[in-house]
Amino acid sequence: MYFASDNWAGAHQSIAQRLLEASAGFASAYGTSDLDKKVEARFCEVFEREVAVFFVATGTAANSLSLASVQRPGGVTFCHSEAHVIEDECGAPEFFSGSARLVAVPGESGKIDPARLSAKISSFPEDAVHHGRASAITITQATEIGTVYSLPEIGEISAIAKKRSLALHMDGARFANALVALGATPAEMTWKRGVDMLSFGGTKNGCWCAEAIVFFNPDRAKEMPFIRKRAAQLFSKSRFIAAQFDAYFKNDLWLDLARHANSMADGLRGGIGASNCARLAWPTASNEVFAVVTKSAARTAENRGATFYEWPVPAATPDLVEGNETLIRLVTSFATTKADVDGFLKCLAT
Amino acid sequence: MYFASDNWAGAHQSIAQRLLEASAGFASAYGTSDLDKKVEARFCEVFEREVAVFFVATGTAANSLSLASVQRPGGVTFCHSEAHVIEDECGAPEFFSGSARLVAVPGESGKIDPARLSAKISSFPEDAVHHGRASAITITQATEIGTVYSLPEIGEISAIAKKRSLALHMDGARFANALVALGATPAEMTWKRGVDMLSFGGTKNGCWCAEAIVFFNPDRAKEMPFIRKRAAQLFSKSRFIAAQFDAYFKNDLWLDLARHANSMADGLRGGIGASNCARLAWPTASNEVFAVVTKSAARTAENRGATFYEWPVPAATPDLVEGNETLIRLVTSFATTKADVDGFLKCLAT
Amino acid sequence: MYFASDNWAGAHQSIAQRLLEASAGFASAYGTSDLDKKVEARFCEVFEREVAVFFVATGTAANSLSLASVQRPGGVTFCHSEAHVIEDECGAPEFFSGSARLVAVPGESGKIDPARLSAKISSFPEDAVHHGRASAITITQATEIGTVYSLPEIGEISAIAKKRSLALHMDGARFANALVALGATPAEMTWKRGVDMLSFGGTKNGCWCAEAIVFFNPDRAKEMPFIRKRAAQLFSKSRFIAAQFDAYFKNDLWLDLARHANSMADGLRGGIGASNCARLAWPTASNEVFAVVTKSAARTAENRGATFYEWPVPAATPDLVEGNETLIRLVTSFATTKADVDGFLKCLAT
Amino acid sequence: MYFASDNWAGAHQSIAQRLLEASAGFASAYGTSDLDKKVEARFCEVFEREVAVFFVATGTAANSLSLASVQRPGGVTFCHSEAHVIEDECGAPEFFSGSARLVAVPGESGKIDPARLSAKISSFPEDAVHHGRASAITITQATEIGTVYSLPEIGEISAIAKKRSLALHMDGARFANALVALGATPAEMTWKRGVDMLSFGGTKNGCWCAEAIVFFNPDRAKEMPFIRKRAAQLFSKSRFIAAQFDAYFKNDLWLDLARHANSMADGLRGGIGASNCARLAWPTASNEVFAVVTKSAARTAENRGATFYEWPVPAATPDLVEGNETLIRLVTSFATTKADVDGFLKCLAT
Numbered sequence A, B, C, D: 001m002y003f004a005s006d007n008w009a010g011a012h013q014s015i016a017q018r019l020l021e022a023s024a025g026f027a028s029a030y031g032t033s034d035l036d037k038k039v040e041a042r043f044c045e046v047f048e049r050e051v052a053v054f055f056v057a058t059g060t061a062a063n064s065l066s067l068a069s070v071q072r073p074g075g076v077t078f079c080h081s082e083a084h085v086i087e088d089e090c091g092a093p094e095f096f097s098g099s100a101r102l103v104a105v106p107g108e109s110g111k112i113d114p115a116r117l118s119a120k121i122s123s124f125p126e127d128a129v130h131h132g133r134a135s136a137i138t139i140t141q142a143t144e145i146g147t148v149y150s151l152p153e154i155g156e157i158s159a160i161a162k163k164r165s166l167a168l169h170m171d172g173a174r175f176a177n178a179l180v181a182l183g184a185t186p187a188e189m190t191w192k193r194g195v196d197m198l199s200f201g202g203t204k205n206g207c208w209c210a211e212a213i214v215f216f217n218p219d220r221a222k223e224m225p226f227i228r229k230r231a232a233q234l235f236s237k238s239r240f241i242a243a244q245f246d247a248y249f250k251n252d253l254w255l256d257l258a259r260h261a262n263s264m265a266d267g268l269r270g271g272i273g274a275s276n277c278a279r280l281a282w283p284t285a286s287n288e289v290f291a292v293v294t295k296s297a298a299r300t301a302e303n304r305g306a307t308f309y310e311w312p313v314p315a316a317t318p319d320l321v322e323g324n325e326t327l328i329r330l331v332t333s334f335a336t337t338k339a340d341v342d343g344f345l346k347c348l349a350t
Helices: A013-022 A034-047 A059-068 A092-096 A114-122 A151-163 A175-182 A224-230 A239-273 A295-303 A338-347 B013-022 B034-047 B059-068 B092-096 B114-122 B151-163 B175-182 B224-230 B239-273 B295-303 B338-347 C013-022 C034-047 C059-068 C092-096 C114-122 C151-163 C175-182 C224-230 C239-273 C295-303 C338-347 D013-022 D034-047 D059-068 D092-096 D114-122 D151-163 D175-182 D224-230 D239-273 D295-303 D338-347
Strands: A052-056 A075-080 A101-105 A133-140 A167-172 A197-201 A211-215 A278-280 A288-294 A325-331 B052-056 B075-080 B101-105 B133-140 B167-172 B197-201 B211-215 B278-280 B288-294 B325-331 C052-056 C075-080 C101-105 C133-140 C167-172 C197-201 C211-215 C278-280 C288-294 C325-331 D052-056 D075-080 D101-105 D133-140 D167-172 D197-201 D211-215 D278-280 D288-294 D325-331
Touching: A013 A239, A013 B013, A034 A052, A034 A211, A034 A239, A052 A059, A052 A224, A059 A092, A059 A133, A059 A167, A059 A197, A059 A211, A059 A224, A075 A114, A092 A101, A092 B224, A101 A114, A101 C101, A114 A151, A133 A151, A151 A167, A167 A175, A175 A197, A175 A239, A211 A224, A224 B092, A239 A278, A239 A288, A239 A338, A288 A295, A295 A325, A295 A338, B013 B239, B034 B052, B034 B211, B034 B239, B052 B059, B052 B224, B059 B092, B059 B133, B059 B167, B059 B197, B059 B211, B059 B224, B075 B114, B092 B101, B101 B114, B114 B151, B133 B151, B151 B167, B167 B175, B175 B197, B175 B239, B239 B278, B239 B288, B239 B338, B288 B295, B295 B325, B295 B338, C013 C239, C013 D013, C034 C052, C034 C211, C034 C239, C052 C059, C052 C224, C059 C092, C059 C133, C059 C167, C059 C197, C059 C211, C059 C224, C075 C114, C092 C101, C092 D224, C101 C114, C114 C151, C133 C151, C151 C167, C167 C175, C175 C197, C175 C239, C211 C224, C224 D092, C239 C278, C239 C288, C239 C338, C288 C295, C295 C325, C295 C338, D013 D239, D034 D052, D034 D211, D034 D239, D052 D059, D052 D224, D059 D092, D059 D133, D059 D167, D059 D197, D059 D211, D059 D224, D075 D114, D092 D101, D101 D114, D114 D151, D133 D151, D151 D167, D167 D175, D175 D197, D175 D239, D211 D224, D239 D278, D239 D288, D239 D338, D288 D295, D295 D325, D295 D338
Parallel strands: A075 A101, A075 A133, A133 A167, A167 A197, B075 B101, B075 B133, B133 B167, B167 B197, C075 C101, C075 C133, C133 C167, C167 C197, D075 D101, D075 D133, D133 D167, D167 D197
Antiparallel strands: A052 A211, A197 A211, A278 A288, A288 A325, B052 B211, B197 B211, B278 B288, B288 B325, C052 C211, C197 C211, C278 C288, C288 C325, D052 D211, D197 D211, D278 D288, D288 D325
């Protein structure tokens, strides 16, 4: 009953097996091998257009280098107040971009509020040398709290970005989970809605270590080879990433894995909704579930071997949790089983 | 006949197999799993003392973050003129250390000349605010041109470092190859000779992606967790690195792989020494061989499928190569076969 | 009727005259001259203890380098939401500190709210590598909106800082104005209340360009000579700063100038309080006055030659201003005359 | 007999007096005042074209920010081995440009050797992600050792720059001294010979503190307002710089001051050439003179109150100085008198 995080799972067997196969033989290094090229072409197919792809080691790297590539001196990036970039990356986005600032924009359901975004941006007039200047917006899909931007919602953020010529980045650490939740195509959820750059995450969805930066306009990626190398993120045996993505995309494995994880989360959502000693903290649509449970039920679950994180109560809803309750986060993955879900839900039934 | 680089090989079967095994099951993330802990303990055994270990994605990261951890404003690191840090890392060492400068020190055989090092260091007097200030020395073992520092040579550099309280770093991208060449223990080649920090490379010696920073005094590693995370080098599924090192150290596999690579290089050295249309450019002791070959022999080898890099003639020895000759670099690895070596040598026999 | 900013004034005659005198003769460069030494000693007298003093070119430099000197990888500095460092310095504080983040803490009257500060700090637990880590607090005295921290209020912030071993910095761009408003000594308003570092501003109070970083514990200033030089802030003819401070401190000129500026602001405050078409937006104690005035009165004043800035209505008090009104900022300086004040107040009488 | 450096002098009376005059009255801040505008226009006249001008606090700032404005990730700037940027700025040029590396190119007489420059540049092929990439060249005029590039020599460096589209920067800390030595116009010595950016120094030639970055193509200066502000180099009372330049340019005062300094150096050169116990170390053309003098003569001069620096013997000419001799540097300035020169020369006559 491992619900602590989707990065507690290992690697899916098809992916691990593919890596084993790729381990034999020789290939040119630093992303120039045939397998690297093949996978890059596969990315173009997946996104239905020519894209520029850069493998990196971590999601933090994907976010930070994407944002670094569009920064200017005194630049500012707008993100949601609870975004991974501002909460969980130890200042890496600022570090890689010559100290460009992250400006937090609040919004319900873990999503940037468009009106507050516009207001915030307009507090940075063009050429206002003291304040710094608006450079980019980053949104997280699926969000840190399990919700998903609808396609029109992405379009709305994008329209704001375009009005001020800001680059729009999507943190897709859980891209696949959002994609299958929406039933959209990769193209529809990104460049067709105005996204310029994507952190495409495979690690949380069944890979060992497979993260890619995707530029939808390859012309804007010209600095990236140097930004990546200077960031110590260019793998010599790059095909060990390529091999993982090769299996990941094969027969749409990635979508199957995300559907499985979401479906396991559906199971949790259903059971929690029906429980007497638990309730959903807020609706989610991906592989994360936030629940208010009685402390005794939480202890029972832990005693039976469940792992999960207690979560801080959001400042905006201080009354969400009563004295004998606690807020917990449950994350499912490709490796979650129905037995795990059922076992957990049984803990809530006592 | 792949002699282009040791990073053109894939992963050794024992390592790839271990990774496959590790792919099942759940484990806590970010380096906190049991397997991570086990491998850290293994590092302590290998080095015969308590060490602090940090996995990172690339050798460039290992070098850059090691050096960043000992930098001060205006700091300067001394390296050999042909060191990887100054020649092949796109400015990453400077980038991660707040722009600390690399100062090149020449020396024969790819090794820093101690007298010239001392002279260079003394051009940076303490408290000379305009010049910057000496902070660290980095040596490469084995060197970029295939040679190996003897233990006394390391001690000599170390003595210079201690005199000015400079940190001493070793770039061990080919650590194992140097180790077996010297017949030394890991402890003897590092902290017993005054090395403070090591970039311990596994990738070039049979891993997919396994690099570690080793601090021989764990007290000096206190900033490193933050430096690493801010550098986007903290893996979530860190055990995919741990699993590789687990197999790497098991039954001294790493030493066997390095011995094999060095022995294949010995084969090349012997054959080239005996050839009429080739000669060794300089003596080497590890898995790199530099040879002056006739252009026609080089073309023959390429036509028969050999891969290798032509190498720039060192500025210090402009007469090394005659008009009808070229300087080439040949690198062997765990995956090099005797058939490859023999096949290549046959090209020199025509 | 120049009320736009205290940096629209030139230099006080005594200071300008002292600079003229100092222009003759030779003196050693880079802060080593007798005059530099004399002024450094004067700083020690003014603050009643041994201090380390570093002249820099701008207030932004003083703030940024002070904060840079106490930063660590992943470090975070807490400041008020409207602080100059976060609003008006184009990211310089982050740039000079290797991208350490500024975290805004709200609070009434332009002052950090201690309870919210404590809460914010505790969201950065020690050793939480993902979040970054608390490193410093900076307060502005007088604040950006004209208010002044009382001595106990400074002590309260300081106690919070000490509890977590955070460095406490004071942005004293208007240090003298706050000092005379409180009737305190320089020592009482700084190190006796736990302040570690001070940006001591002379420019806004009658100098041409005279800013100094003051460390109350000189042992903590050991990196600063290198930080300052690397930041291109070490003046060769440093005595041109020293000469200004020499006159500034002589016969307590600096306190007289600040008293004059504050007294001119008192005149404005009195007149505005008594006006029919204006009122004070909030109470202030230094040389800044914020007033809600009718738009017609504002136009009248402008037409008669008054300069001032219209100010954004604070988000916390959206109802401060009615439709026919506007919020303006008035800043007085050593150069403001009673005639200017009276002239301006007359515009409000129509 | 102050020959230690031209920055040991104070400010010329006309400049100091102009500053005194400017101290009265009010003016808008941050470089927007009428006087700022007037001086910017004066720069356009001086350089016979539209230029963009940015005042900064130090020569190090002028150099560092100029170079930062043309840097790219992994970028490399070529400079002479003894250039101020690489010898005396504590890493500031790298710090402000996101760690772009300085690559030293040797050359006789303190000037970059064009052939060696070309060779060095070609070791950085386009798109070679590991090496970094050529971005800029910087030359110093007059050089650190008192020599001056002829106009054709500047043109030759410039042609190399253009071939690879590298920006060409001139460090003009002693611009005026070089200009009058060549008898050239400002335009001829800069943009007409392909210089893109200039650090225009006034401090060493009679100002207190007056340094400007000049862009000959204002379109390339668009990032500079933000780069300067983020670097904490935007003065609030900017007119205190403007006033100095106003006097500096008036009636060609700047050229007169430089002519005087050079002429005093001529006096030294003549006397040293004729001396029995001294000789010129190498020919110089500006206000710096390098002399080999007997140790006893040097001591005599010091005892009589002369100040100067002993200089390290260049590595390329180890035999320059005999056992009983020492190499010294003598720098003249606007404030040097004929009596000082004669007094010094008398010390050599004993």
